[in-house]
Amino acid sequence: xxxxTSHLPLLPPPTIPQSPTASSAASRSSRTFSKIKFxxxxxxxxxxTVWAYSRLVGGCNHGGALRFGSDEWExxxxxxxxxxxxxxGYTLVKDIPTGSIPGRGKRxxxxxxxxxxxxxxxxxxxxxFDEFRGLLDKISYDSDSDYLVLAGDIISxxxxxxAVLDLARKIGAHCVRGNHEDxxxxxxxxxxxxxxxxxxxxxxEPESPPESEEEDEDEFGNMELEVGEKExxxxxxxxxxxxxxxxxxxxxxxxxxxxxxxxxxPGLGRYYIVHAGLVHxxxxxxxxxxxxxxxxxxxxxxAPSPKQGGMHWAKYWNKMERRKAHGHxxxxxxxxxxxxxxxxxxxxxxxxxxxxxxxxxxxxLEANKGGRVEEDIVSVKCRNYLD
Amino acid sequence: xxxxxxLLGLVALISAVSSAAVMPRNGRGGGGKLSRPAFSKLARQExxxxxxxxxxxxxDRSLAIExxxxxxxxxxxxxxxxxxxxxxxxxPRADVTNPGFDSNTDLTGHYDERFFSGVVxxxxxxDTLKHMVRAWLLTTAKEGIETWIAHGxxxxxxxxxxxxxxxxxxxxxxxxxxxxxxxxxxNMTRHKYVSEDGLVVREYLxxxxxxxxxxVRGDGMNVIDAxxxxxxxxxxxxxxxxxxxxxxxxxxxxxCKNYHRYHVNDIWPLRDTTFxxxxxxxxxxxxxxxxxxxxxxxxxxxxxxxxxxxxxxKTWDLAxxxxxxxxxxxxxxxxxxxxxxxxxxxxxxxxxxxxxLHWW
Numbered sequence: 001x002x003x004x005t006s007h008l009p010l011l012p013p014p015t016i017p018q019s020p021t022a023s024s025a026a027s028r029s030s031r032t033f034s035k036i037k038f039x040x041x042x043x044x045x046x047x048x049t050v051w052a053y054s055r056l057v058g059g060c061n062h063g064g065a066l067r068f069g070s071d072e073w074e075x076x077x078x079x080x081x082x083x084x085x086x087x088x089g090y091t092l093v094k095d096i097p098t099g100s101i102p103g104r105g106k107r108x109x110x111x112x113x114x115x116x117x118x119x120x121x122x123x124x125x126x127x128x129f130d131e132f133r134g135l136l137d138k139i140s141y142d143s144d145s146d147y148l149v150l151a152g153d154i155i156s157x158x159x160x161x162x163a164v165l166d167l168a169r170k171i172g173a174h175c176v177r178g179n180h181e182d183x184x185x186x187x188x189x190x191x192x193x194x195x196x197x198x199x200x201x202x203x204x205e206p207e208s209p210p211e212s213e214e215e216d217e218d219e220f221g222n223m224e225l226e227v228g229e230k231e232x233x234x235x236x237x238x239x240x241x242x243x244x245x246x247x248x249x250x251x252x253x254x255x256x257x258x259x260x261x262x263x264x265x266p267g268l269g270r271y272y273i274v275h276a277g278l279v280h281x282x283x284x285x286x287x288x289x290x291x292x293x294x295x296x297x298x299x300x301x302x303a304p305s306p307k308q309g310g311m312h313w314a315k316y317w318n319k320m321e322r323r324k325a326h327g328h329x330x331x332x333x334x335x336x337x338x339x340x341x342x343x344x345x346x347x348x349x350x351x352x353x354x355x356x357x358x359x360x361x362x363x364x365l366e367a368n369k370g371g372r373v374e375e376d377i378v379s380v381k382c383r384n385y386l387d
Numbered sequence: 388x389x390x391x392x393x394l395l396g397l398v399a400l401i402s403a404v405s406s407a408a409v410m411p412r413n414g415r416g417g418g419g420k421l422s423r424p425a426f427s428k429l430a431r432q433e434x435x436x437x438x439x440x441x442x443x444x445x446x447d448r449s450l451a452i453e454x455x456x457x458x459x460x461x462x463x464x465x466x467x468x469x470x471x472x473x474x475x476x477x478x479p480r481a482d483v484t485n486p487g488f489d490s491n492t493d494l495t496g497h498y499d500e501r502f503f504s505g506v507v508x509x510x511x512x513x514d515t516l517k518h519m520v521r522a523w524l525l526t527t528a529k530e531g532i533e534t535w536i537a538h539g540x541x542x543x544x545x546x547x548x549x550x551x552x553x554x555x556x557x558x559x560x561x562x563x564x565x566x567x568x569x570x571x572x573x574n575m576t577r578h579k580y581v582s583e584d585g586l587v588v589r590e591y592l593x594x595x596x597x598x599x600x601x602x603v604r605g606d607g608m609n610v611i612d613a614x615x616x617x618x619x620x621x622x623x624x625x626x627x628x629x630x631x632x633x634x635x636x637x638x639x640x641x642x643c644k645n646y647h648r649y650h651v652n653d654i655w656p657l658r659d660t661t662f663x664x665x666x667x668x669x670x671x672x673x674x675x676x677x678x679x680x681x682x683x684x685x686x687x688x689x690x691x692x693x694x695x696x697x698x699x700x701k702t703w704d705l706a707x708x709x710x711x712x713x714x715x716x717x718x719x720x721x722x723x724x725x726x727x728x729x730x731x732x733x734x735x736x737x738x739x740x741x742x743x744l745h746w747w
Contacts, residue, residue, distance in 0.1 A: 038394050045398045053744055087548055087660050183671070186656035197531055235655055290674050303683040306675070 085289035090177065091257040093284055100147040103266040103367035116145040119262060119365040121273055123151050123334040123350030124178070127158025131360045131382045132167065139362055139378050143172045149260050151334040152178020152275030152293065155253075157355050158385055161241060165249050175256040178275035178335065179293045187242035188250050258292045259284060265365060266373050269328040276335040277313040279304055280320040296336055308338065314347035321346040332363055343377065357384030497555040499614060502592075502621035509552075509705075515622050516550050517663050520557050522580035522591050523615050523624055524665040532569060534561040535657050535668040537627070537676075542685060544662050544669060545677060547701045553692040556625055559615075560643065563630035566612055570595040577618070583664075592616045629654070649676065 085092045098104050102117045120139065125132050141148065150173055155161035157180070168175065175181075245253075259278075262271040272278060277295040278287055279302055288304065295304035298313050314331070321328055322345070334351040336342065341361055342349030354360040361379040368374050498506075507515060520540070527534045536544060538558040543551040550557065561569075574595040581588050595613040613626035629641040629649060639651045653676060657668040670676055677686065689696035693711030694703040734742070 034391075038391055041391070042394055042398055045395075049398075050744060050747065084545075088658060089660075183656055186658060186671070189659065190656060194531075235651060238656070288674065290672070294672075299683070301683055301687075303678070303686075305678075306672075 085258060085285075088289055090289050091255065092289070093259040093261050094174075094257040096147060096149075096174075096260060096262040098263075101262050101265055102365050103371065103373045104264065115367050117367065118146045119265075119271075120146050120148045121151055121332045121348075121350065121363045122148065123352065123361050123363075124153035124337070124354065125150060125155075125158070125164055125360065126153055126180075126355040127155050127161035127164050128354050128360060128382055128385065129158075129160035129163040129167070131354055131380055132164055134380045135360050135362055135378070136171070138380055139364065141171065148173040149273050150175045151273055151332060151350055152176045152256075153180045153334060153351075154178070156180035156184060156238065156241060162244060162249065165252070169249070169252050174260060175253070176260055176273055176275050177253075177256040177258055177293060181253050181256060182293055183238055184242045184245070185250065185253055187239050188245050191239070191243055258289055266367070266371070268330060268365070268373055268375075269326075271330050271332060271365075273332045275333060276306075277304065277333055278317070278331055279313065280317045294335070296338075312336075312339070314342065314344055314349060318344050318346050341377070341379070348375075352379060354382040356386050357382055497623075498621035499594075499616045499623050500621070502616060502618050504620055507620050507622070511620075512555070512622065513550065513552055515617055515620060516554070516557060518580065518582060518587055518589055519591065519615065519617050519622065519624060520550065521582070521663050521665045522578065522589060523557075523559065524662060524667050525580070526578050526591075528666055530573070532561065532573075533565055533657070533668070534559050534626070535654070535670055536560075536662055537670075538680065540662075541669060541673060542677060542681060544660070544667070545673065545686065546696070546703070548661060549663055549702070552694055552703050552705070556623065558625045558627070560627050560629055563628040566595070566626070566628035569593065569613065570597075590618050592618055647680070 096119070100117055100119070102119055103115060104117075120141065122132070122135065148171070150168060152175070154164055154168060154175060158164075258274065260273040261284075262273075265271055272284075275293045276291070278284075278292060279295075279298065281302075291304035294306040295313055296308055297305055297310035298316055299305060299310045302316075304313060314333075317331060321330075328346060330346045330348065332348045332350065334349070336349055337351045337353040337356070337358070339349055339351075340358065341352040348363050350361045350363055352359040352361045359379040360382055361377060364376040364378060365373055366376065520536075523534075526532075536558070537560040539551060539554050540557045540559065543549055543554065573593050576593050578591045578593065579588070580591060593613065593615055612628045615624040615626060617623065627643045629643045629647075631640065631651075632642045641649045641651060641654065649670070653672040654670045656671055658671060658673070660667055660669055689698075690706070690709045691703075692715070693705060693707075693709050695706035695709050696702075697704045733739075
């Protein structure tokens with residue numbers, strides 16, 4: 001062994017041809033063992049080099065480009081549609097008072113007791129009065145301790161829209177503006193304006209009020225006729241419902257914000273309740289108010305669309321939320337009946353298609369005995385109203 | 388023992404070399420690459436055989452132009468719709484009456500011949516359009532005429548509730564029945580307008596095309612149904628009617644004569660808002676309508692036709708450095724030339740090892 005140290009060879013030295021007979025079985029096995037040891041050592045070294053390097057540089061960076069891209073988009077978007085909801089006359093956001101958020105009562109949660117506050121969110125009711133009442137019974141709703149939010153589309157389509165509205169107002173429910181409320185209210189205000197105009201006209205010419213009324217009706221009928229008798233049936237149905245709304249009901253609906261927000265739910269973070277969805281990474285006031293009520297998917301530029309072509313917005317939301325270590329935001333929404341009850345980690349889709357014979361679902365947040373806030377889903381079966 | 392030392396030395400050498408390769412490649416001597424002759428980035432004359440790239444990638448018109456100018460959503464294959472400014476009315480024969488005009492410029496299609504009194508400049512045009520649209524909105528609200536803003540004007544509303552400053556004309560729509568009604572009741576009526584501060588007094592003429600009963604496009608000369616004309620200089624608002632032209636094959640689909648299609652539920656119920664400070668109405672699904680017409684890029688691009696979006700004041704400001712007209716077209720027509728192989732550097736062995744480690 002000693003003669004090999006005379007110089008520093010880069011290759012292993014040639015083996016001596018005389019030796020094989022001399023080497024015993026034991027020494028051969030120890031040599032193979034040492035070779036394995038060297039191999040292991042080299043492997044460990046290589047791996048640790050890579051590891052140390054990656055620690056130094058910052059690790060896998062696959063998501064970097066994407067995140068940058070979304071930031072860039074956010075910049076553009078922020079500049080663009082800020083204040084749109086103001087221009088359209090919407091209330092953007094309302095906060096749930098701290099005292100009503102489960103686990104955040106005034107005296108805090110006593111150990112071993114929990115608190116009695118519940119946050120209950122009910123998906124698209126669509127005027128299914130019996131089912132709504134059945135659901136309230138099933139969850140034993142108590143208006144003193146429970147904070148009930150109806151996640152949009154309370155009215156329209158179903159049999160008893162007005163009864164649902166009255167019940168919701170009576171029991172002190174809160175609401176989010178959905179696309180159907182939006183349409184009905186637009187019709188409602190249009191009708192009210194026509195009525196006011198007609199009143200003003202009859203004040204100016206008091207001698208011919210019946211005539212002007214006729215004219216008004218005529219003009220009104222004209223527009224319905226123009227879009228075709230049979231074809232505009234859905235429009236006419238909406239208009240009929242809008243006509244039957246009382247002033248108080250309309251005011252109550254008009255006060256519904258686009259977003260209801262619950263800050264700092266213990267252990268779960270922030271909650272947004274919207275009707276259709278939100279685009280992740282865009283602050284609330286820069287979100288497109290129309291898209292909040294109608295979106296289903298995002299295209300590859302993150303532009304929201306009510307169609308079902310692109311990526312489900314909730315998928316993108318969860319993907320981005322999972323990257324965060326803390327400060328998570330959960331969205332509770334309805335609107336997407338085609339997906340049914342869609343409970344993911346950071347999004348909760350509640351439209352389980354009640355009006356077409358599915359179920360009516362409620363999402364409940366409640367502080368349990370240990371003081372932790374836990375989520376629960378309760379639903380009731382619906383009769384098949386549409387088709 | 389010795390073999391172990393050798394292996395250690397080898398590993399140490401490799402790691403040292405690979406960390407040396409981390410040094411920036413552009414730095415002098417970093418990465419041990421060969422110096423290449425600097426490749427001239429100047430664009431060359433477009434080679435004959437790359438011409439098809441242009442067609443393939445960019446289409447015939449430049450991207451920016453395509454995004455923000457009119458693009459009819461026509462489904463008929465092989466049908467080429469002409470722009471909406473195709474006049475329903477006799478236009479000034481530019482080459483005859485105004486020899487200074489090139490009939491290809493943006494100017495001639497936007498004046499009504501009867502009231503034309505010379506081309507207005509930028510500020511005068513904006514002022515004219517602003518008061519014109521305010522007058523239209525206030526008058527229709529007073530008379531109870533149901534109308535809503537459309538096309539480029541709606542895009543202007545989307546950005547900041549004002550007219551896009553490069554717009555030459557304004558577009559509003561109404562249902563065909565309303566159009567017939569104003570044809571009967573208001574045709575050729577003149578309307579006085581006094582601005583809020585009382586300083587501006589203008590007069591407008593509502594002129595309805597006698598061919599409004601023809602709900603199909605015909606020869607393309609009949610696409611604008613009515614005009615709201617500023618009698619001082621002949622600038623006008625285009626008023627188009629929409630109606631259900633094929634109730635059997637396409638129920639609930641409304642058309643204007645230029646093959647724009649709308650679903651009934653996308654238009655009604657109309658939304659109330661303000662435009663240029665006057666109460667206005669817009670279609671229910673304005674988002675979808677805008678995106679279908681202009682692509683979502685038009686809602687994002689912040690530089691257009693010599694204007695730049697000011698994020699602070701939320702207005703489009705004139706910007707000298709923002710490309711406009713033919714220059715913008717040239718920029719967006721920029722051709723990607725396929726580069727020769729030598730222009731791509733291999734980077735050498737160690738650089739590639741570094742890349743392997745770095746992007747692991």
